[in-house]
Amino acid sequence: MTLQDSPLVASVRDLGVQFLKNDVDITGQDAVSSVELADGTTFWIFGDTIEGPFDSIRGFELTEVLSNTGAIVPLQDISNGVQEFRYLTEPDGTRARQLIRFIPPEHRARQRLWAIHGAQVGDQLYLYYHRITMDPEVDVFETFVLDGMGVAKAGPDHHFERMPAPDGTHEWWKGDEPGFGVWVQEHGDHLYLWGSIQPAEKSSGDMYLARVRPEEIEDLSAYSYLVEAPTLQRPGVQPRWAQTFTPTACLFSDVPNEMSSSWNEHLGAFISLTTYRRENMLVIRTAPELTGPWSKPQVVFRPEPAHPESLFNAGKEHPEFARDGGRITYMTFIDSSVYVPHLIEISFA
Numbered sequence: 001m002t003l004q005d006s007p008l009v010a011s012v013r014d015l016g017v018q019f020l021k022n023d024v025d026i027t028g029q030d031a032v033s034s035v036e037l038a039d040g041t042t043f044w045i046f047g048d049t050i051e052g053p054f055d056s057i058r059g060f061e062l063t064e065v066l067s068n069t070g071a072i073v074p075l076q077d078i079s080n081g082v083q084e085f086r087y088l089t090e091p092d093g094t095r096a097r098q099l100i101r102f103i104p105p106e107h108r109a110r111q112r113l114w115a116i117h118g119a120q121v122g123d124q125l126y127l128y129y130h131r132i133t134m135d136p137e138v139d140v141f142e143t144f145v146l147d148g149m150g151v152a153k154a155g156p157d158h159h160f161e162r163m164p165a166p167d168g169t170h171e172w173w174k175g176d177e178p179g180f181g182v183w184v185q186e187h188g189d190h191l192y193l194w195g196s197i198q199p200a201e202k203s204s205g206d207m208y209l210a211r212v213r214p215e216e217i218e219d220l221s222a223y224s225y226l227v228e229a230p231t232l233q234r235p236g237v238q239p240r241w242a243q244t245f246t247p248t249a250c251l252f253s254d255v256p257n258e259m260s261s262s263w264n265e266h267l268g269a270f271i272s273l274t275t276y277r278r279e280n281m282l283v284i285r286t287a288p289e290l291t292g293p294w295s296k297p298q299v300v301f302r303p304e305p306a307h308p309e310s311l312f313n314a315g316k317e318h319p320e321f322a323r324d325g326g327r328i329t330y331m332t333f334i335d336s337s338v339y340v341p342h343l344i345e346i347s348f349a
Helices: none
Strands: 009-017 026-029 033-036 041-046 049-051 069-074 111-121 124-133 145-154 161-163 183-187 190-197 205-212 224-228 240-242 252-255 262-264 269-275 282-287 298-301 312-317 328-335 342-348
Touching: 009 298, 033 111, 041 111, 111 145, 252 269, 269 328, 282 312, 298 342
Parallel strands: 111 183
Antiparallel strands: 009 342, 026 049, 033 041, 041 069, 111 124, 124 145, 145 161, 183 190, 190 205, 205 224, 205 252, 224 240, 262 269, 269 282, 269 312, 282 298, 312 328, 328 342
16 A cells, blocks of 8 residues: 655654663563653563574564563653663563563463553553463464453552453453553543454554543453544544444554554644554554544655565654654654664654
C-alpha cells in the first residue's frame, strides 16, 4: 500500500540508537514504552533483553534471555538522546533483573512475559504484559502464540506481583481477545486501554479500546469495552460502551500489536504514532476524540533498513518528553536486524 507523507510534520531528526552505554552489558532489547511517574521520573519498559555480543535476534536462542526489564529515566531534554537512565538490577547490581517473573510450570524455554505498558495509580505501578508460548526451534518473530494479557503491580520498590484473573489463571484477557494494555492512557475520569487482535501474520492487528476508573483497576469486572464508535464513513455514530467485549468497534488496523496514543495540544487532536505493519514506515493517525473517527495513516518517517530482512515494530511515542505544547515530540522504534531502541525527534508544522 502506498501511503502519503503527513503534512502535519515539518521535520524529523534521527537521534540514533539509545541505551547502549550502560553498566549491565545490555546490548539489545525491544518493546520500549514509558510511563510517567508521580516523582518526576519515568519508567521505561523493555521486552526481550540481550546481554553480551550477538549477531542477530532472528533465530537467537532465547532460553537465557530476560523477557522483560525496566529502567528509571528522569524527565530530561532528550533532543540529543536519552542521556540519564538507570536499569533496575539484581541485588548485586551486575545484571538487569526480570521485572515480571515466571510461575511454574512456566519455563523461559517455552514462554515469554512481554511487559508492554502501564500506569501509576496511587503509589502502585501497574504493568500489562503478554504471556506468549513459542517453539524454541523456530524464529520467534513468526511463531509466537499470544496466550493472553496479564497484569502485574509493584510498590515503590518496583518488585512486581502477578495478579490472578477471576478464573484462577493469570491471563485477564485470553489469546482470542484483544491484549488490552498495550497502551494505557489517562483521560478524564478513566484509564483507557488499547488492545490488539493479532492475525496469524502478526503485522496487521486491529485496535480496540477498553476503559476503567483508576480506583477499580484491579477489578476485571469494572472494565468496559467500546462496542460502537464513529468512523470516517459514519462520523455521526455515538460511542457506546458495554461490559462485554465484542469486535464491533475497530478504531484502526495495520498495527503490529504495539502502539501509542496521546492528546497533542499543538495539533488540537489525539494522535497515534505507530509502525505501519512491519514495514519501514512510521505513521501518524489523528482523531478529534479518543473514540474516533481516526484518520487514515500518513507517513512521518521512513527509516533505512539495516538489512534486507529487517522488520520494524514497537513504534510508539514518549509524550511525557514532548516540548512546546507537543510541537516537538519523540518516538522510538525497533529494526529487528539491529534490535536496539532507535529514537527520532518529530517537529510538527
